[in-house]
Amino acid sequence: MSSVAIVTDSGAAIPDELLQTLQADGGLEVVPMPVTIGERTFDQNQGTSVFDEIVLAHALGQQVQTSSPAPGAFSAVYRKLAAQGYSAVVSIHLSSELSATYNSARIAAEEAPIPVFVIDSGTVSFAYGQVVCGAVELARQGISATELAAIALEMCENSTLFFMIPTLDAIRRGGRVHPALARVGQLLQIRPVGTVENGKLVYLERPRSLEAAQQILAELTETEVQRRHHSPAEMEHRRTPQPSGRLSAVQFCGNDSQAQTFAADLQLAGEQSPLISPLPPVLSAHTGVGALAIIIY
Structure with missing residues (x-):
């Protein structure tokens, strides 16, 4: 043991x-x-x-x-x-x-x-x-x-996450965004795409359609994967797994078929298939149905 x-x-x-x-x-x-x-x-x-x-x-x-x-x-x-x-x-x-x-x-x-x-x-x-x-x-x-x-x-520190949220309403009800901003987001039908920086959620793009949001999410992922492929990081500890830009997981909230399709369309030649799994309840509570999260290492 x-x-x-x-x-x-x-x-x-x-x-x-x-x-x-x-x-x-x-x-x-x-x-x-x-x-x-x-x-x-x-x-x-x-x-x-x-x-x-x-x-x-x-x-x-x-x-x-x-x-x-x-x-x-x-x-x-x-x-x-x-x-x-x-x-x-x-x-x-x-x-x-x-x-x-x-x-x-x-x-x-x-x-x-x-x-x-x-x-x-x-x-x-x-x-x-x-x-x-x-x-x-x-x-x-x-x-x-x-x-x-x-x-x-x-x-x-070398794990990257990008996400797409289909509506700001669930985040508003969970207290994760100002109500006024959420109302504007709902009015304009914003589908935010973001990441996590310094431990905080950061919204990178605010497209107004699911198709545009998915396209931006795919482009962000592909850019990050290619960046890591061409610029390997130097690890301080020799036993730390090398972050090579592998697409680790695609996670979803009630939209499993969409996640499957997204992963298949994003799949790069020679890449190991990513884990495709649901977000846990504690995260689904804030994202709402239709969210996608992409994890890269």
Whole structure:
């Protein structure tokens, strides 16, 4: 058994089948991030039923909110891993600019019975989910927690995410954009395309049709892939996987056929097929139905 365990949150968007495979040998724990619709609160473990409720809430114009796990949720996980014999934990989480999850983990780490290295990924979704997956494999090779934390942070810094949101309405109801801006966006039928920079959502383009938004998303992705192919990054840590511009994943919210088509149209010769999977409820709550997220490493 590895002496280092990995902890993350459900915002990492690791597909269920992949997650079960990684957890089969232990050493990986996912702390759920609750979703609240009206007076009802759901967690990640309720799976498809949560997503169905979110879709219905968006259709009815209801407010969908998310919250960060309390420090106690992380404390329980860290104690559990210590009791299982792990000597340290690397805890990788959603950008602290977008959620208090990182701070909850940091508070819990201060009183954990074993050393816990808490990483602010500075990003969202599978952009850090893929880092979690890589960290699990590296931990099983016997890498120390100190080195593994440094590698995980470097991987996060080299993960790129572009996204397309079909409407600003869901973001408005979740409190992620000013209501006045959202109303203008709805009036003009803006379909924002953006990325994550310094841990924050940044809108790069504001097209007014889904076709234009998808085209911009594809162009951004292709440009970033080619840039990385022609300008390899120098890694500070020799064990850090080289970011070569691989299209890691295409993630969606209720528009799986669109994601499949988008990935097929974007596929580059010789590229390994990207992971195609749904966004988790905690992210779907803010994106609304029809969102696409592209992850590159």
